[in-house]
Amino acid sequence: MRRTPTDELEAKAAALADQFKQAEEQFAAATRWATPSACHESLILAGNVLFAGGTDQVIAVDAATGKTLWTGHVEGTAKGLAAAQGRLFASTDKGLIYSFGPEGSPQSGAVVEPVDERFAHTEVYKAHPEVHAVAHAHPSMATAFGIAGVNILPVGNRGAIFAPKVPILEFDKQIDTPERGRMVVQALGGGCAVVLKNHGVVVTSDTIENVCITLFSLEHGFINVAAGSVNTGSI
Numbered sequence: 001m002r003r004t005p006t007d008e009l010e011a012k013a014a015a016l017a018d019q020f021k022q023a024e025e026q027f028a029a030a031t032r033w034a035t036p037s038a039c040h041e042s043l044i045l046a047g048n049v050l051f052a053g054g055t056d057q058v059i060a061v062d063a064a065t066g067k068t069l070w071t072g073h074v075e076g077t078a079k080g081l082a083a084a085q086g087r088l089f090a091s092t093d094k095g096l097i098y099s100f101g102p103e104g105s106p107q108s109g110a111v112v113e114p115v116d117e118r119f120a121h122t123e124v125y126k127a128h129p130e131v132h133a134v135a136h137a138h139p140s141m142a143t144a145f146g147i148a149g150v151n152i153l154p155v156g157n158r159g160a161i162f163a164p165k166v167p168i169l170e171f172d173k174q175i176d177t178p179e180r181g182r183m184v185v186q187a188l189g190g191g192c193a194v195v196l197k198n199h200g201v202v203v204t205s206d207t208i209e210n211v212c213i214t215l216f217s218l219e220h221g222f223i224n225v226a227a228g229s230v231n232t233g234s235i
């Protein structure tokens with residue numbers, strides 16, 4: 001009997017369904033474990049423990065079995081996690097840093113009181129869910145450029161993230177209110193760095209490691225821009 005186009009399509013659909021089933025089985029065979037979790041803001045692996053951060057809590061999970069080892073309470077959403085010397089450190093969008101000892105021991109709790117300028121961080125987190133790390137610093141070269149009113153321009157590969165230029169926020173008081181934090185957000189726009197006039201810089205990134213690299217890349221960029229500016233006498 002002659003195969004009709006419908007027969008051929010049905011045969012193809014059956015073959016695809018079979019392939020899909022095989023892929024599902026392979027995926028299931030490769031999955032060691034899966035467990036539901038409300039902590040989907042941040043995740044790190046330290047030794048054989050997975051730490052996950054979410055809203056109002058962090059959890060420690062056995063990486064081999066998926067079993068929850070302990071749960072720690074935090075105020076706010078745990079955006080950044082770091083593990084060092086047997087301790088878990090978590091920073092939240094409320095401007096708090098927490099330290100947890102082994103097994104979430106009683107040594108846990110907020111170890112740093114919120115600083116006055118926390119709004120330079122918290123308002124950026126609110127406006128940009130993709131940002132998981134904000135650094136505010138007072139590097140002398142950046143501050144000098146802000147005082148001079150000269151925008152830092154990207155130079156070299158590492159400077160590309162600052163294109164087309166690093167904006168200057170024409171406001172030189174502390175960023176110690178939500179309104180002032182929103183001024184930083186506005187000046188940042190879609191960029192990852194802003195110079196605060198007569199003050200310092202705010203840089204953003206997706207991880208604590210990358211925000212440090214961003215900060216140092218900005219400093220590296222200064223050297224090139226400074227050289228160029230001296231050469232043209234534009235400062």
Ligand SMILES: [Zn+2]
Nearest residue numbers: 117136199200
């Ligand atoms: Zn400051």
